[in-house]
Amino acid sequence: MEPASFSSLLHDDAPPPPAPKQVRQRVAVLLPMPFPGPFDYAAPADMPLQPGDIVVVPLGRRQETGVVWESSPSLPADFAPPPQRSVDANRLRPVAELLDLPPLPAELRHFIDWVAAYTLSPPGMVLAMTLRLHMRGVPVPSMGWLLADPLPATLRITPARQKILDRLKDGIARTTTDLASAAGVGPGVVKGLADAKALQSVKLGPERIFAAPDPHHNPPVLEGEQQTATAALRQTVRDGGFSVTLLEGVTGSGKTEIYLEAIAACLEQGKQALVLLPEIALSAQWMQRFVRRFGAEPAVWHSEIGQRARRLTWHSTANGSATVVVGARSALFLPFANLGLIIVDEEHESLFKQEEGVIYNARDMAVVRARLSGFPMALVSATPSLETLANAEAGRYRHLILPSRHGGASLPDTQILDMREHPPPRGLFLSPALTEELSATFARQEQAMLFLNRRGYAPLTLCRTCGHRMECPHCTAWLVEHRAKKLLSCHYCDHTEPMPAACPTCGSDDSLTAIGPGIERITEEARQLFPDARILVMASDTLGGPATTAEAVAKISRREVDLIIGTQVVAKGWHFPHLTLVGIVDADLGLGGADLRAGERTIQLLHQVAGRAGRASTPGRVLLQSYTPMHPVMQALVSGDFDAFMAQEAEQRRPGFWPPYGRLAALIISADDAKEADATAAALARVAPYGEGIQVLGPVPAPIAVLRNRHRRRLLLRTVRTIAVQPILRRWLGMVKPGRTVRIDVDIDPISFL
Structure with missing residues (x-):
């Protein structure tokens, strides 16, 4: 929207109010809306305002909450948005109200500006992640x-x-x-x-709903490598100043206990700490470890908590009474009064990338927030991303390594089951070699796990008579059968429909058949093979939320479960001491297609799943069912040489300056009409930037070419590392005027290529 057109919102075409005798203060107010920048208002003479104050201002015929803003001193010149047209002083509308709320800290305001400029998002939409949901219903002092x-x-x-x-x-x-x-x-x-x-x-003072975690409550006994890493991380926190530490350790090496000690050091200094987890709603065991160490629960921030809890947590971070917050990626935008440490656990997880609205990677933006505010942070993983490893190799990140498991536990023995030599019976999916190992495990009264990263009963349903495939009417995707609910579901747009009795194309009765396995189908097969086994299914659509997850974990710990069957949820750091066998049903899943990170993502996921086995005194085994046993990912999992695989990945990406050795940005064009999407994509291609170290790929249809009834096209901008993509994108997008129904989304540093 052009500045001239949205300036009318400031004065509503009404005659300007009579100028008061006092000189009024001009203030810029950023609103949590998709405008290109803040609006100017007049502060009444009896309302002196400072940057960060939260105010109510008129916008058109309504009133909105916003924040008094100023230009950010930390924003690179190339990132600065274009200047806006200024409104004459005599046409400024007055600020209506100053809310009795803590001002947003300068560090957070500068961080919001930085994220907006880096992601090419309206700054108000970044502010909305801090402000929008939490201003009304402010807790009243008791x-x-x-x-x-x-x-x-x-x-x-x-x-x-x-x-x-x-x-x-x-x-x-x-x-x-x-x-x-x-x-x-x-x-x-x-x-x-x-x-x-x-x-x-x-x-009374502000309600303190969070008990203060005690850094001296129950310190652990650490030895050897753990003790060395803990001392180094605690010293980093005590020294203060910006730094990034990569804490890399094999599964079961005690990484959580080590970074909890860094949190203790932060609390000893009277500062707040933030822990980002990829799926906080499913992290029941993590909460138990925290309470055992500190004697109190942390504040929690994720989509499962209610609005009142969100408001109380927001205000408690702002007034400093919430000293430790554990949350999903959006917790990064909470208004901490005195943040002194950020921990990003499982830093390699793609769930840290927000793919809609403001598109950002919480891991990378956490590094930015720590740098702007000048405090240390740690990235934690058993399988670090190539981006993080490259930064450690270049000396930008400190690297602490834990090569062995805690307490004398050994790493599991990993073997490949070549499905060409050990095929399952017709219509089934578990190799006889795997089922034999499962039987032996149950006979020893030990627990086992089967892993398949695919929800539902089957990924495809087709007609045996005419070959019709059940497709989503809104997306270019097959409908997934969920047999227990008798539904077909699209996992991209959530469309569901009843499972038909006859083929919708040819009308044949009972001709629809399931193709391929989902987790429900593997569960059905396991129940037939092991009728006496106590089976628990762990998937995002079966666990529900934190309470049901905690109960599931408790049942496994009490040894009331023999076989766990799960999707990627089971890879999230669980510690099950009696689990000794992990069977990966389809190790090749995820290796197909042209995804830049397919190999990296597959080895990270399977390595994490394999790490659930043998975490106590009994050794563990991992069996990988694969039709491509010689694939580098399979060989690396068998050898346990994750570092060699990542070095090979780096060598493949370096020559073509693919990330992390170059910069990448995606333009996703979507429209209600395919011709409009094609026309806008072609217009962008005609004026695409060029030059040494700059390359544009596309336009091509996105892999999911239709999503929620919108046709999608994609272009990729690739540059060498020394060239920033934001100024290029800003100029490029300014040369094309998209149609009325066309939307262009910008994804800086894309992870998903769907």
Whole structure:
């Protein structure tokens, strides 16, 4: 939107108010909306405003919440958005209200500007991740009671009243509920004393809903490599200043315990800490470890918590009473009062990349937030991303390595089951060699796991008579059968429809057949093979949320489960001491297609899954069912040489300056009409940038060419590492005016190529 067109929102075509005699302060206010920058307003003479103040301002005929803004001193010149047209002072509308809220810290405001400029997003949409959901329903300070001085001479004292008076002799104000509970009487006794003027009401401070984690509560006993890494990380936190540490360790090496000690060092300095996890709603065991170490739970931030909890957490981070927050990627935008440490656990996980709205990678933006604010952070993984390894190799990140498991546990023995030599029976998917190992494991009263990263019963349903394939009506994707619910579902747009009895094309009855296995089909096969085994399915659509996940974990720990069958959820750092066998049903899944990171992602996922086996005293085994046993990923998993595989990946990417040795950005054009998408993509191609070290690939249809009824085309901009893509993209996009229904999304540093 052009500045001239949105300036009308500021004055609503109404006559300007009469100019007051006082000189009014001009302030820029950023709103959590997709405008290219802040709007100018006038601060009333009795309302001096500072950057960061949260205010209510008129916008058109309504009022909106925004933040007083200023230009960011930390923004690179190449990233700066174009200047906006200024509104005449006599046409400025006044700020309506200054909210009684903590101002957004300067570091957070500069971070928002940086993220907006890097991702080519409207800054207001980045601000929305901090502001939008949490401004209304602000927690009101509670009222408490103190003893009146002097007590009324005519006050009648009863045993119940005396208990209240005794409780208040320490001079600490308490709420009605707390006071009655502490004295063991009813709230009516407190009310009676108040009516008798024996108590005086006072406003209490902010509600502290989070107990303070104690850094000295239960420190672990660490030895050898763990102790060395812990000392180094704690010293980094004590020294302060910006730094990034890569904590790399094999599965079961105690990485969590080590970075919890870094959090303890942060708390000892009176600062706040943030831990980012890829799937916080599923991290029941992590919470148990935290409570065991610190004696209290951290504040939690993710999509599963309710709005009141979100508001309380937002305000507690702003006033500093929430000293440790564990959350999903959006927790990075909370208004911490004194943030001193960020931990990104499982830093290689693609779930840290937000793919819609503001498209950003929380791992990379966490590094930026730490740098802008000048404090240390740590990236933690058993299988670090190639980007992170390249930064460590270049000396930009410190690298701590834990090569062995904690407590004397050994790494599992990994073997490949060549499915050409050990094929399963017709119509089944588990090799006889794998089922024999499962039987032996159950006979020893040990637990086993089967892994298949595919939800549902089958990924494709077709008609045996005419060959019709059941497709999503809104996407270029097959419908996945969910047999337990008797539904066909699209995993891209969530479209569902009942499983038909007859083919919708030829009308043949009972001709639809499932092709390929999903996790439900493997469960069905396992129940037939092992009717006495106690089976638990762990997938995102079966676990539901934190409560059901915690119960599932408890059942496994109590040895009430013999066989776990799961999708990628089971790879998330679980510690099951009695699990000794992991069978990977389709190790080749994910290696197909032209995805730049297919091999890297597959080895990371399978390595993490394999790491669930043999984490205690009993050795573990991992069996990989594969039709391509000589693939480099399979060979690296068998040898356990993750470093050699990643070095090979680096050598393949370096010559073509593919990330991390070059820069990459994607333009995704989408439109209601295929011709409009093609026309805009062709227009972009005609004016594509060129020059030494710059290459544009495309346009081509995206792999998911239709998504939610929108036709999609893709171009890739690739440059050498010394050339920033943002200025090039800004100029390039400014040369093309898309159609009314066309949207162009920019993905800097893309991870997914769908």
